[in-house]
Amino acid sequence: MSTSISMPQLGESVAEGTIGKWLKSPGERIERDEPLVEVITDKVNAEIPSPVAGVIERIVVPEGQTVAVGTELVVIGDGVGAGEPSATRAPAAAPAELPAGQLTGGEAAGDPVKPDPRDAAATGQERVPQGPTGAAQNASPAAIQDEPPAPGSSVGGYGATARPDGQGATTAATTVPRDGDAVTPTRASPLVRRLAREHAVDLSQIAGSGVGGRVTKDDILGYIESREAAPSAPAPQRVGAPSDTPVAPPRPDAPAAPVTAASSRGLGEDEELVPLTPMRRVIAEHMVRSLQTSPHAWGMVEVDVTPLVAARESLVKEWKAREGFELTYLPFFVKAVVEALRECPVLNARWSDQGVVLKRRVHIGVAVAVQDGLIVPVIKDADQKSIGGLALAARDLVTRARNGRLAMDDLQGGTFTVNNTGALGSIASGPIINQPQAGIITMEAIVKRPMVRDDAIAIRSMMNACLAFDHRVTDGAEALRFLQIVKRRVEAYGPGTAIY
Amino acid sequence: MAVKTLIEAVTEALSEEMERDSSVIVLGEDVGVHGGVFRATDGLHKRFGAERVIDTPLAELGIAGVAIGAAMNGLRPVAEIQFADYIHPAYDQIVNEAAKIRYRSNGTFTCPIVVRAPFGAGVHGGLYHSQSVEALFYHVPGLKIVIPSTPYDCKGLLKASIRDPDPVLFFEHKKSYRRIKGEVPEGDYTVALSQADVKRQGQDISVITYGVGVHLALEAAEQIDREGVSVEVLDLRTIVPMDKESIARSVAKTSKVLIVHEDNKTGGVGAEIAATIAEDHFDELDGPILRVAGADTHIPYAPTLEEAVIPNVDDVVTALRRLAAY
Numbered sequence: 001m002s003t004s005i006s007m008p009q010l011g012e013s014v015a016e017g018t019i020g021k022w023l024k025s026p027g028e029r030i031e032r033d034e035p036l037v038e039v040i041t042d043k044v045n046a047e048i049p050s051p052v053a054g055v056i057e058r059i060v061v062p063e064g065q066t067v068a069v070g071t072e073l074v075v076i077g078d079g080v081g082a083g084e085p086s087a088t089r090a091p092a093a094a095p096a097e098l099p100a101g102q103l104t105g106g107e108a109a110g111d112p113v114k115p116d117p118r119d120a121a122a123t124g125q126e127r128v129p130q131g132p133t134g135a136a137q138n139a140s141p142a143a144i145q146d147e148p149p150a151p152g153s154s155v156g157g158y159g160a161t162a163r164p165d166g167q168g169a170t171t172a173a174t175t176v177p178r179d180g181d182a183v184t185p186t187r188a189s190p191l192v193r194r195l196a197r198e199h200a201v202d203l204s205q206i207a208g209s210g211v212g213g214r215v216t217k218d219d220i221l222g223y224i225e226s227r228e229a230a231p232s233a234p235a236p237q238r239v240g241a242p243s244d245t246p247v248a249p250p251r252p253d254a255p256a257a258p259v260t261a262a263s264s265r266g267l268g269e270d271e272e273l274v275p276l277t278p279m280r281r282v283i284a285e286h287m288v289r290s291l292q293t294s295p296h297a298w299g300m301v302e303v304d305v306t307p308l309v310a311a312r313e314s315l316v317k318e319w320k321a322r323e324g325f326e327l328t329y330l331p332f333f334v335k336a337v338v339e340a341l342r343e344c345p346v347l348n349a350r351w352s353d354q355g356v357v358l359k360r361r362v363h364i365g366v367a368v369a370v371q372d373g374l375i376v377p378v379i380k381d382a383d384q385k386s387i388g389g390l391a392l393a394a395r396d397l398v399t400r401a402r403n404g405r406l407a408m409d410d411l412q413g414g415t416f417t418v419n420n421t422g423a424l425g426s427i428a429s430g431p432i433i434n435q436p437q438a439g440i441i442t443m444e445a446i447v448k449r450p451m452v453r454d455d456a457i458a459i460r461s462m463m464n465a466c467l468a469f470d471h472r473v474t475d476g477a478e479a480l481r482f483l484q485i486v487k488r489r490v491e492a493y494g495p496g497t498a499i500y
Numbered sequence: 501m502a503v504k505t506l507i508e509a510v511t512e513a514l515s516e517e518m519e520r521d522s523s524v525i526v527l528g529e530d531v532g533v534h535g536g537v538f539r540a541t542d543g544l545h546k547r548f549g550a551e552r553v554i555d556t557p558l559a560e561l562g563i564a565g566v567a568i569g570a571a572m573n574g575l576r577p578v579a580e581i582q583f584a585d586y587i588h589p590a591y592d593q594i595v596n597e598a599a600k601i602r603y604r605s606n607g608t609f610t611c612p613i614v615v616r617a618p619f620g621a622g623v624h625g626g627l628y629h630s631q632s633v634e635a636l637f638y639h640v641p642g643l644k645i646v647i648p649s650t651p652y653d654c655k656g657l658l659k660a661s662i663r664d665p666d667p668v669l670f671f672e673h674k675k676s677y678r679r680i681k682g683e684v685p686e687g688d689y690t691v692a693l694s695q696a697d698v699k700r701q702g703q704d705i706s707v708i709t710y711g712v713g714v715h716l717a718l719e720a721a722e723q724i725d726r727e728g729v730s731v732e733v734l735d736l737r738t739i740v741p742m743d744k745e746s747i748a749r750s751v752a753k754t755s756k757v758l759i760v761h762e763d764n765k766t767g768g769v770g771a772e773i774a775a776t777i778a779e780d781h782f783d784e785l786d787g788p789i790l791r792v793a794g795a796d797t798h799i800p801y802a803p804t805l806e807e808a809v810i811p812n813v814d815d816v817v818t819a820l821r822r823l824a825a826y
Contacts, residue, residue: 189755189785189786189787190782190783190784190785190786191755191783191784191785191786192786193783194783194784210825210826211825211826214826216786216826217755217786
């Protein structure tokens, strides 16, 4: 009995992955959850653990090759089949009718591995993301219903409708959703499906403007028009893996969205084209989608951080000696933000057509600039950490982000985002929401300014905090109340502040 | 061209057809000396005499039966049922006789009758002077059903119905009689049966309707136009046989369909239109086929309740908004 492992869907909008390194060779034994292969995607490099125990029978996709989600990567046997004469287990321990894979899977938390090759793709995708992350273990099909996805979001949703082989639909139905990034239910009208078929359009590439992010007739016609207006763009590739052509061509120039369609028209003499990296492309798609999805409203407060500056200065030496790295302002800000979120839960939420979905847990995304882009790893359960704990968590994420060592799980599940734009010298920003969250706050540069205090002019360390919020979810009154709480809490820091 | 009311168009069509063809007769309750309770046959008795404009007893079964017999013997009777609510006694004659004569006699006989009947609500007529009855006949093979919305169409369609060799039910919405005015050319013209008419061109949503629904749709289209939604209004005019080509054209153009009629929703004409579109044009649809129709209840006498159960412009606008946003 063999199990086929397919390229998993490593998060929303990830359509394909490149095999970085096989960690096991054919003939080698592997245990369940043991690292099997390194996969490089647009977003992250991930170690994929084996969903089953067994022996590597055959590696289908070699290192360095990029394949679409759902493509078969490797076949793992149970170690008792043909070609494995040196079966490692006693026959009595594993009767033929009850293959090892099934046995192992069946014991695992009601999540049986289906060795049937037809189910392999789904099984692989369902299980693989769980490996590196204990947090995802509680994700269940019920989560799909409880948390309707952000409009217009994921590949697994609309893409599924466009896949003639039905494999996409399987993916959409079985991929375990993470937090708000749930798969979008299949919703495309008969007309849109027909147009998608006739023009080979992958619906996941289109940001829908209809109810719940539905791709409307106008959306798809506009997309086709803009695509045809851009003759240099190759035909879009299908996201789902057609069974007859398992290996997708590399896509250095595949049109990701209408974003690029217009911009790839002919170059002028004085222009130079910088090819898009996968990360640039993903960022572009996210930004466009966010602005199309949420009506952004902005607010700003100025915060007197003089006592905080003093507090940090008093702590910084001892901290460096004990922890070995600089104590930044970021953990203080994150702490203030999570406390404010507790008082204003509507900002720790996301919009759905059925209602505003409040998040019981607080996971704070922290924007990190990396080479060629931006990445937003997530501090999980930030409300349960002290300032020191937040500093350690942020340090760990930032370091791994810059080294390209983040796991998929590090990037998922954020419920609110903090961006320390002040580190770049900015004094005011209009940030774009990280979908499907309800808000994002920036902490601007700390600047010494003359301020009026008790009718006298004093030199104070001042900082602006800027909030962008989804105006569907809440209004200015609540958003500004939130900002005021952040302000109050940041201003309350002082030399007596405990950081553990 | 003279501006006339819808009922004047009826009278003019009858008068001209009686003038043109001596086999055309009119019969019904109070259609003669009195000129009809709605004055549809006003002046005809005086002009064409009691032999051709016949006052009948209050017995609809008889009115229909006499008309059918006369038609089979070479006349072209136009029978008036005073209110469509009272057509039910004539149902057997219309359904079991008129509709089947051509088929039953293997084409030896035809039954060129027109049964005219004012119908519909909105005039505080209560239970028995407000009903829409088209769906009851819609199901029956062998009957044509015409429902005009404008005076121009009314005159041309009535003339075409009188000249048609088979039975035609000609339902006139009584609220339209004097409220709807429009230009009506003097003299002879016809409007072909089974041809829908685009009363308003649009791009985004098709409203398929007939009778007073046309006016609700036009007003709603005007309102929602200000919101940037372009609505096409297709007036079926003849609901059987349905002009499927016009429906196909409109659906292909807009991909979204709203059906409006005053008759109640369940088992109504809209259900058939929706099913036809779903069967034939599924791949053209970019949204659900919606219906705005009367509530599945009787027409109440109380004006506020009557208002509540029949569709109005707001209902149509609401449905259009829903489709536009879909």
